[in-house]
Amino acid sequence: MRAEDLEALREDMLAVIAACAFALRGTIGKSALDDRVMRAMGKVPRHEFVPIELQPYAYANIPLPIGFEKTISQPFIVALMTDLLDIKPQDSVLEIGTGLGYQAAVLAQLARKVYSVEIIEELGQKAKQRLRQQRCSNVELKIANGYHGWPEHAPFDKVIVTAAPDLIPPLLIHQLKAGGKMVIPAGLPDAQKLILAEKHANGRVTTKETLSVRFSQLEGT
Incomplete structure (x- = not known):
């Protein structure tokens, strides 16, 4: 496709996200997503x-298959999850479930550093290649079981999980800084909710459910 056609489709995508x-x-508590997002x-x-x-179909507001029974989330969900995190320029962000790297590339525009974990080696290698081509030099990626987070670089200001466990993994809560936020889909396959978890200064964690969602299961749980 021609570059100008793709640009027009991307503008349409932004309009759909806004709508x-x-x-x-x-449901989400605001009528527009943050301009930076x-x-x-x-x-x-x-x-x-x-x-x-x-x-x-890349700019249609639908999830798309990326192989291994995984999908890239629809653009609105990517934007909403990013918005819920309220990422600051100095933040370090942990992403669980790299896929082909799209969410990581969006996070890389907003955060100081993105640490992304992918359990499927072939997807992870493809993501590394794509992120390198897009000059996302502030993304570090490893092939591992994301259920365990990335303790060597913890604690993180923000955590985003792009696959759904039944319950929020305690290790990921542990690796979140006091004052930090996590956005994660969780619940049984037919009853998943997108959850915003916040860890307060005293270590107490509060959660808030937003949308009903459908994500692939978080592997390794």
């Missing part, structure tokens, strides 16, 4: 993070 946020304002979504070429045969 979804407004339509769900009662929207700029990051507009900057990252999503078509570079999907299989080549699916590039014509």
Whole structure:
């Protein structure tokens, strides 16, 4: 596809994300996502993070298969999860479930450092290649069981999980800084909710459910 066609599709994607946020304002608690998040979504070429045969559909607001029975989340969910984290420029962010690297590339626009963990080696290697091509030099990726986090670089300001456990893994809560936030889908396969967890200064954790979602199961649990 021509670059100008892809650019037009990306603009359409941003419009759809904005419309979804407004339509769900009662559920997500705001009528528009943060400008920094929207700029990051507009900057990252999503078509570079999907299989080549699916590039014509890259900017549609739908999840797309990336192999190994995994998907890249629909753009609105990527934007919403990023927005819920409220990432600051000096933050270090842990991502569990790299996939082909799209969410990590969006996070890289906003955070100081992104540590991303992918359990499937082939996906992880493809993600490394794509992130390198997009010059996301502040993303570090490893192939491992994300259920255990990345303790060597903990604690993290923010944690994002792109696959769903039944319950929030205690190790990931432990690796979150006091004052930090985690966004994670959790629950049984037919009853998953997108959850925002916050760790307070005294170590107490509070959770808030937002949307009903459907993510693939977090492996290694």
